[in-house]
Amino acid sequence: MKLKNKTVIVTGAAQGLGYACALRFLQDGANVVMADVNAEKLAESVQDLIEFDGAVSSMVCDVTKRENLQALVGLAVSNYGNLDVMINNAGIAKVQDFLEISDDEYDAVMDVNLRGAFIGTQIAGKQMIAQGKGGVIINMSSINALVANPMLSTYAISKGGMNQLTNIAAVGLAPHNIRVCGIGPGTILTDMVADVIMTSPEARHNVLSRTPMERCGEPREIASVAAFLASDDASYMTGQTVYPDGGRMALHYSIPVKDE
16 A cells, blocks of 8 residues: 555546546555546546545546646645645547648647646646645656657647656656656557547557557556556656557567457
8 A cells, every 4th residue: 555645636537547547546545536527427437436445536627727727636635635646647639640630630639638738747746846745747648659650640749748748847846856757558458549549450450460468458557557656666766758568669560460
C-alpha cells in the first residue's frame, strides 16, 4: 500500500487507461478523484469502484476549460486535504488523412490532449507548491509521440508536444520537489483503440506485426507503471517518458504474426 492516503486526480477516468489507473490507485489505498466529460459513464465507473479501500469521488470536467480544472483540484483539496498526484490522461484521437484535416479538427485534438494537459500540470503544480510537500504529475503520452503515422497526425502531434511539456515542467518544478513524468503506451486494448485503430483483421495484423510480444497491452499494465511513477520507488525519476509498448519502439522491421 505504497500510495495509502495519497490523493490522486485522474482525468479521462470514466473508461480505458484512466479507469484502470483509478482502480489501481484505489487498490493501493489512495483517495482518487475521477474526472471525465462523459457524465453518465463517469457515474457508472465510480459506482463500480466504491468497494475499494481508498476513497473515491468524481466531477464532470472538460479539461479544455481552465475553470473546470481549477474546480477539480479544489474538489480534491476540499475532500481530502491536499493533492499528491495529478494524472493528465484525458485524450481523443481521430483517424484522418493528413491533407484532409481541417483547422477545427486540429484544434479539437490539441485542446483536449495538449492544452488540457498543460492547464492540468500548471494548476496542479501551483497547488503542490502551496502545500509545500512536493508531488507527482504524470502525463499520458503515446509511442505516437515518436513514431510517424500520418493517419493519426493530430494525435501524434499532440503527444509529441506533451513529451516536451513533461520535460519543461519537470525542470521548472524540480526545485519544489515536484516530479513530472510521462507514460507512452503502445497499442493497449481500450475502447478508443478498438474504435479508432483495431477496426479490422487487417488492422490487427498490422499492429501485431510491429509488436515483438505479439499481443496488445492491457490497461492494468499501464496503470501499474503509473502506480510505480507515483510512488517513492521512482523518487529519482523526473522528465522521463516511459514506454510500455511490448517492444514496439525497439523494432525496426515487421515480424510474422500467427493467424487466429
